[in-house]
Amino acid sequence: MDQQRSAAPQRPASRLAVGVVSAGRVGSVVGAALTRAGHRVVAASAVSDASRARAARHLPGAEILPAPDVAAAAELVLIAVPDDAIAPLVASLPVRPGQIWVHTSGALGADVLRSARDAGALTAALAPAMTFTGRDEDLERLAGISWAITGEAEARFVGEALVLEMGGDPEHVDEADRARYHAALVYAANHLQTLVNDAAEQLRAIGVANPQRLLSPLVSASLDNALRHGDAGLTGPVSRGDAGTVARHLDALAGTGIEDVYRTMARRTAERALASGRLKSADAEGLLEVLAQPEKEETP
Structure with a gap:
């Protein structure tokens, strides 16, 4: 890899x-990161008032x-732009041979830029492994994160150089693996948001005034343990x-809307605990019985 990097264009x-x-949210922040790296953002498209405000703030x-x-x-x-809009948008835009075209979608590889590549551009997928909220801290969070890079050899090396200039860590992902790569990120990040917010809602329902403060040390420690x-x-x-x-948990959660989610996640946790030896088979029997999906009563 070091030899490949030294040979990069x-x-x-x-x-x-x-x-x-x-x-x-993404384009304005990545544009700002490229500016910090010494490049010049000379133009941007911004249709909504929010996009224009972001451009004024990040791309002055x-x-x-x-x-x-x-x-x-x-x-x-x-x-x-949103994933489904990339291919038709790129096909509608003018391309000059020798340009570099990149997109920031985590789920898509470089093939979605095929029309630009066919017109002579270097094309690569360049996706930061980060969540973007539209707040000012988004730019600071880019430092040191991983970026998934997909593209043919020369374009991939150019993408790697851009990521390194922005202070990131390049991670090469094959075209065929992009959807699985992105699914893993969504599973970890977006679903974590849902789990934490569901937990906060349950605490709020029983009178906890500040569930976020209560959960923060516990969830932070659990995430640190997992990583x-x-x-x-x-x-x-x-x-x-x-x-x-676990049975008492399921009884307490009945009718809250998250009982089935708890059951599914607990079963998956049990499977991982069994596979890793954290949970002994003898201790798992009663647990798995409790977690079995209850049979639905037949409607007469």
Whole structure:
């Protein structure tokens, strides 16, 4: 890998004129990161008032133009639009041979930029493994994160150079693996949000005034345990095979809307605990009986 990196094209070493299509939550922040790396965002498309405000805040030197004019003005075209819009948008924009075209979708590879590649551009998928909320801290969170890079050899090396310039860590992901890669990120990040917010809602319902403050140390420690120790960091009633406690949980959650989610996650936790040796088979029997999906009564 070191030999490959040393042989990478030096194209990004010369400062590039960047065009951002469009200045949404992701595009505006990645454009700002490229500016910090020494490139120049010369143009951006921004249709909504929110996008225009983000462009003014993060891309103050950029001229606000229609998307075709942004592409025409740029050496590096950054596509940051919803996944389903990328291919038809790129097919509608002007392309110059020698331009660099990248998009920020986590789920899609470089093939979605095929029309630009066929017109002579270098194309790569360049997706930051980060969540974007539209707040000012989004830019600071980019430091040191991983970026999934997909593309043919030269374009991949250029993408790697851009990521390194932005202070990121390149992670090469094959075209065929992009959906699975993105599913893993969504499973961890978005579903974690739902789990924590569901838990906070249950605490609020029983009178806890500030459930976020209560949960923060516990959830932070659990996340740290998972990232540091994997399945060895698992604690709680499922890892102990405490069927009685889990049964009481299910009774307490009946009618709340999350009983089935709790049951599903507890079963998956039990499977991982069994596979890792945290939960003994003898202790799992009663637990799995409790977690079995109850049979629905037949309607007469």
